Amino acid sequence: xxxxxxxxxxxxxxxxxxxxxxxxxxxxxxxxxxxxxxxxxxxxxxxxxxxxxxxxxxxxxxxxxxxxxxxxxxxxxxxxxxxxxxxxxxxxxxxxxxxxxxxxxxxxxxxxxxxxxxxxxxxxxxxxxxxxxxxxxxxxxxxxxxxxxxxxxxxxxxxxxxxxxxxxxxxxxxxxxxxxxxxxxxxxxxxxxxxxxxxxxxxxxxxxxxxxxxxxxxxxxxxxxxxxxxxxxxxxx
Amino acid sequence: xxxxxxxxxxxxxxxxxxxxxxxxxxxxxxxxxxxxxxxxxxxxxxxxxxxxxxxxxxxxxxxxxxxxxxxxxxxxxxxxxxxxxxxxxxxxxxxxxxxxxxxxxxxxxxxxxxxxxxxxxxxxxxxxxxxxxxxxxxxxxxxxxxxxxxxxxxxxxxxxxxxxxxxxxxxxxxxxxxxxxxxxxxxxxxxxxxxxxxxxxxxxxxxxxx
Numbered sequence: 285x286x287x288x289x290x291x292x293x294x295x296x297x298x299x300x301x302x303x304x305x306x307x308x309x310x311x312x313x314x315x316x317x318x319x320x321x322x323x324x325x326x327x328x329x330x331x332x333x334x335x336x337x338x339x340x341x342x343x344x345x346x347x348x349x350x351x352x353x354x355x356x357x358x359x360x361x362x363x364x365x366x367x368x369x370x371x372x373x374x375x376x377x378x379x380x381x382x383x384x385x386x387x388x389x390x391x392x393x394x395x396x397x398x399x400x401x402x403x404x405x406x407x408x409x410x411x412x413x414x415x416x417x418x419x420x421x422x423x424x425x426x427x428x429x430x431x432x433x434x435x436x437x438x439x440x441x442x443x444x445x446x447x448x449x450x451x452x453x454x455x456x457x458x459x460x461x462x463x464x465x466x467x468x469x470x471x472x473x474x475x476x477x478x479x480x481x482x483x484x485x486x487x488x489x490x491x492x493x494x495x496x497x498x499x500x501x502x503x504x505x506x507x508x509x510x511x512x513x514x515x516x517x518x519x520x521x
Numbered sequence: 522x523x524x525x526x527x528x529x530x531x532x533x534x535x536x537x538x539x540x541x542x543x544x545x546x547x548x549x550x551x552x553x554x555x556x557x558x559x560x561x562x563x564x565x566x567x568x569x570x571x572x573x574x575x576x577x578x579x580x581x582x583x584x585x586x587x588x589x590x591x592x593x594x595x596x597x598x599x600x601x602x603x604x605x606x607x608x609x610x611x612x613x614x615x616x617x618x619x620x621x622x623x624x625x626x627x628x629x630x631x632x633x634x635x636x637x638x639x640x641x642x643x644x645x646x647x648x649x650x651x652x653x654x655x656x657x658x659x660x661x662x663x664x665x666x667x668x669x670x671x672x673x674x675x676x677x678x679x680x681x682x683x684x685x686x687x688x689x690x691x692x693x694x695x696x697x698x699x700x701x702x703x704x705x706x707x708x709x710x711x712x713x714x715x716x717x718x719x720x721x722x723x724x725x726x727x728x729x730x731x
Contacts, residue, residue: 418603421572425597426616427667429589440606 296490303495310472311492315499318476321389321463322456325396330449333404338438341412342420348413355409358402363395367465370395374466387468392476395462400452407448411441447511454507458500522583522594522670522703523548524569529578531564538564542578544722549701551693553708553718560724562707563600566673569705570597582671593620595671600679602660604648609640609659612648616667634662637692654685661689665696672696674706678713690717 303311340351372378374386374394385391416437423433438445460478467474469483477496484493524546531538538561546552554562567573569580571587582591596616605612614631622630635644638658643651648659657677664672674693678686694717697704708714714721 422599422603424572424592425570425595425673426619426663427593427596427669428619432619436605 367462556724
């Protein structure tokens with residue numbers, strides 16, 4: 285029994301390699317959608333969250349500690365909770381039901397934006413609080429106004445902010461709960477790498493699951509390689 | 522720019538740094554600020570620079586209170602220079618760029634300043650990779666390039682080589698002579714205070730005021 289299962293898994297593994305290198309349309313369609321959804325989510329989150337939390341981080345105000353704690357807590361928010369919230373909002377009877385976004389890639393992007401925003405917000409806020417304020421003061425002594433100072437801080441901390449953004453992408457593309465709930469894992473429409481692996485596993489169809497798993501690992505390795513190279517370059521600079 | 526302090530007091534929590542300070546820093550003069558560690562010299566410069574607004578009393582700049590346009594007319598160089606993660610050229614040009622000066626003016630003034638420093642070969646290098654003395658020279662050049670009316674120097678010449686110190690002293694003297702601007706500098710160096718400064722102000726901290 286055990287041997288047969290092992291043979292089955294090995295056969296699935298070879299089939300997976302064949303699918304990857306033969307350019308299987310369904311497989312690469314799923315990969316493409318995953319990259320589009322997570323890529324869009326991370327770009328939107330970074331463009332909104334980084335300037336906003338740089339600006340907030342440069343301000344001294346009562347409740348700084350509370351904000352830090354809230355952001356830290358939100359960072360570990362379970363993805364199914366995000367999925368549930370977005371589902372409630374986008375479902376037909378929800379406040380944004382009329383937009384008919386449920387079970388679309390847009391809904392998945394919204395869920396992933398909400399999922400990665402606290403991570404980018406928390407890391408940006410803490411970094412700016414600790415290092416940005418001195419940079420802002422330098423800007424002030426050179427005559428920079430508040431907007432110029434804010435951009436100066438972002439420019440000076442761009443290496444760290446880039447790393448946070450890439451970490452956010454890693455979290456988004458490997459997440460399964462929220463996109464499953466709001467995307468529905470519809471074939472050819474909202475099926476992404478993680479939801480497909482989850483589905484195929486429950487079906488016992490390992491070939492495509494292996495192929496997608498390998499691609500996900502390669503994506504993860506590429507991301508980590510980019511980060512490693514970038515960190516090395518920064519050490520040289 | 523004349524800077525006048527009236528009954529300026531500063532405390533951190535329950536600790537009084539200095540109290541009821543009255544002083545006038547004249548225009549076109551280099552004033553040396555001396556005193557023991559903890560006397561509040563750096564704190565005073567930060568108050569004058571408008572980096573710390575939590576104090577009592579009044580500070581007047583040519584008879585006016587601190588306002589946004591005044592920030593554009595003064596600068597401060599710190600003991601540990603912070604150079605932007607850009608080239609030496611871009612660091613020196615930065616104050617002109619944020620003032621939206623013309624490209625020709627930025628190029629001409631920056632190149633002249635780099636030539637004055639004698640660091641043409643380093644112009645394209647990352648500024649934060651420079652040695653201590655070179656870093657301070659670039660920080661001073663960046664502070665002076667937009668010809669501020671008030672220059673605040675928080676011991677920028679401590680811990681650097683003698684040649685760089687002499688060079689920076691000459692730069693400061695030339696700047697005041699040429700543009701008739703105000704310089705307030707903290708120094709622990711008796712020779713520097715005597716040779717460079719037109720006037721010395723002793724700060725004794727909370728116990729003695731000025």
